[in-house]
Amino acid sequence: MPKHLEAAPWLAVHDRLLAALGAQHWWPGETPFEVMVGAVLTQNTAWSNVERAIANLKAADALSVAAILRLGDGELAALIRPAGYFNVKTRRLKALCGFLERAGVGGDPVRLARGGRLPALRQRLLEVNGVGEETADSILLYALGLPSFVVDAYTRRIFARLGLIGGAETYAHIRRTFMDRLPPDPALYNEYHALIVALGKDFCRPKPRCASCPLVDLCPRRGLE
DNA sequence: TTCCTGTGAG
DNA sequence: CTCACTGGAA
Structure with missing residues (x-):
């Protein structure tokens, strides 16, 4: 019996971001x-x-x-x-x-x-x-359109603030955390990472703009920094 | 840990 | 002016 992995919060964050920010149409490259x-x-x-x-x-x-x-x-x-x-x-x-x-x-x-x-x-x-x-x-x-989840500095910062990771984990660990909880769907990984970047640039910045953040109600650290 | 480097926001 | 930017190598 595999360890139970709670996927709901990860899917909820994706759905909320997509609803609030819209499809990002990544990657912005022609070929x-x-x-x-x-x-x-x-x-x-x-x-x-x-x-x-x-x-x-x-x-x-x-x-x-x-x-x-x-x-x-x-x-x-x-x-x-x-x-x-x-x-x-x-x-x-x-x-x-x-x-x-x-x-x-x-x-x-x-x-x-x-x-x-x-x-x-x-x-x-x-x-x-x-x-x-x-x-x-x-x-x-x-x-290449293959289901390999992309982790970046925004991912680390956002999900640490959400309390879903500690923040000091290795790249490989964070990547596995996502891939163990999400279906291996390239379109989902594509959109999710793009939405994470959009949130990290516009809201969950080094000095976060929590007041207008679409995830405020999900975030235990809202308003603390 | 430090280095690599242009660009624009604040 | 300082800081951040869809990091990686040595």
Whole structure:
């Protein structure tokens, strides 16, 4: 008999957020490869800056595995400059593209999803320099449509305030907490993470705006910070 | 823990 | 001016 997992609060938070904030239509990228590039560029970076970098790549006709591998480091760094950390992210984008190329999916990165089961594919992504857990899960979920829940700083902050996690758990532990309680539905994971980001940006900020938060009545820490 | 970096809100 | 931003590596 498996340990009973109380899923109701996690589903209730999703439903409340969806009703209050509406569908978020993530990821804001036009192709799976664009989503993968965005996942790297947005690391610790505001999305508005990532949009500029991606616009530069498009304008230079450089938004493909082959084009990025062909560019010199200096050229690529100049294009993604608005996204910050441009030297680090130049190496990371090249590592990602090199991986896709070696995997034989350079011309059609969505075919990466056919390379075995989710845990094995996730492990292969984690071996790529610059792809950590959140980036790997973002690629799996938003580029490939696979049911891998994305945990980020907002998730940790929001669910700690809600009292549903402690807040100091590892990434893997929090991810499992969600995945053990939600059906493995990519559309649900997609919407849920997007809603979490929206709440974290607009309401459950470092200094929270509890008065207008759609979750106030669910939150034991409302008004305490 | 520290470093990596541009951008915009406050 | 300071802070936060859909982190990850060394």
